[in-house]
Amino acid sequence: MTTTTVLNDAPTFDNRQDFADELIALARTNDRIVAVCNDSVGSSNLTKFRDEFPDRLINVGIAEQNMVGVGAGLANAGLIPFVCAAGPFLTGRSLEQIKADVAYSQHNVILCGMSPGMAYGELGPTHHSVEDFSWLRPLPGLDIVVPADGAQTRAAVRNAVADPRPTYIRVGRFKVPHVSEDNVGLERGKFVVAREGTDVTIIATGTEVSRALWAAASLASEGVSARVLNATYLSPLDEEAIKDAARQTGAIVTAEEANVAGGLGAAVASVVGQLEDGARVPMRILGLNHFAPTGSTAFLLDHFGLTADHITAAAREVLHRD
């Protein structure tokens, strides 16, 4: 029985540090690893990488379309490029390059969306990357990986080097507690069962995973057994885990720091709505549905109903519907 416990006052960490450390460690033994950025050496935590491998950090300046094209070209030449930029500019500005040059061309580019979600808080919707799931999920052949903590971020980097393929990785900045062991691995296309449960399933991704675990602990004190699935891969999607959750627990809540139009919840609903046995499974989809007002990341997560309390309340709702 899997039960991950995260204390309410657990220390929290910025995943970018683990990302940079793992990338540098791998680059020491694999000289095909290069990094590409759009002037974001500091905000992508690439300063140490640049100091150690000055020729292998390609800074194209503030030019994201060129940045992604250059990444595709580097892959075409035989290298393993990690293209790093703040999520909104990487995915929004260069969406057609991601589609044509990376996904459709099947160039093995690792797109690293730094500081995704609402990590930039008060800087506002221009700097929030909450549409990335909706924009990238329709692209065939592009993996979408959303690590929930530093250890999973390291695993995502290792996977990308071990088996290079077109990939988008969300590299979180908003500090989160550890939800997995050091040196944990990530299996491509599989959710991680963070907690077993039988009455309801909470499928959470990224920053929402620790909150889902808090919610599950709270539900347990009310006598409700909540399963928590950590959606580390949005593409390929773990349809089996979703179907199992639907069949075995009968109710599902999803939680994501992203717009609900086309995100994790929509992906889960498209599986749940087409179950072979026609079963009806009540769902709640937690996420964003409008441009964020001014506020810190923590404030905005509360504003959009993405706290543990909100997840707990949503779980109670779906339970009471049948």
Next chain:
Amino acid sequence: MLTADASQAATWRSLRQEVLAGDADSRAVTLHERAQATRRSILKMITDAGQGHIGGDFSVTDILTVLFDAVMNVDPENPRQEDRDHFILSKGHCAAALYSTLAHSGFFPVSELDTFMAPLSALNGHPNRVKVPGVETNTGPLGHGLPVAVGTAIGAKLLNNGARVFVVTGDGEMQEGSNWEALMSASHQKLDNLTVVVDRNRLQQGARTEETNGLDPLDARLAAFGMEVRVVDGHNYNDLIDALRPSTTGSPVAVIANTIKGKGVSFIEDRVEWHHKVPSQEQTLQAFQELS
């Protein structure tokens, strides 16, 4: 993925040796024959398919012929060899010209050209590297090939494998901002292994480039972005070969190839409506005669 045609590749190899060994006059004659054969293939592909971009195909044909038959270091039977010279057709809508050139060089059987744009054919209206050997990246939306070429050139330099990178853009395509982002980084990175050829036929889909969003002075603009600029008649084989020589200044090279859209067929040449018009049966016969 299509596979190489060994006998066609062998024919191409010996023809290439002949081209490189011959004098300028015989070289021009051989390359002209090759280019006209390619144009005839394109004409057949487009009339059979009932669609295609004949004007731009014909303007770029001589450039492609010179690159594959006289300049680039490629092996049709080993199209992903890491130290190959790379060719990227940024004006992906001229896929028929690229397919025809690749097939005549042995990258895949010439007979495959008959499937151009047919259901489930590898030969889509825009090139797909996953299916067609010799295609380096999938193009179609404009302004994509040059950034990918820049990345490929940076990669070849990092790997120090001597590979050169050639990219052909349309001239109207130079209205895309991404191209200028790429040129800026190409010169900043001192990519002397990169050659950008602008197919300067002065027409885009809707009108003349200079009436739409003027590019001139294109030479000065490219020079201002740090390119070693060469202006050439894009239908003169020996001048093209000379213009495609490596950089002499350490900067990336930009070749403005002055071309005629629809080159080779009188009623198609330099006429805006022939961007993607398909010849009638009667016109097709006349076009074949003019290209023979």
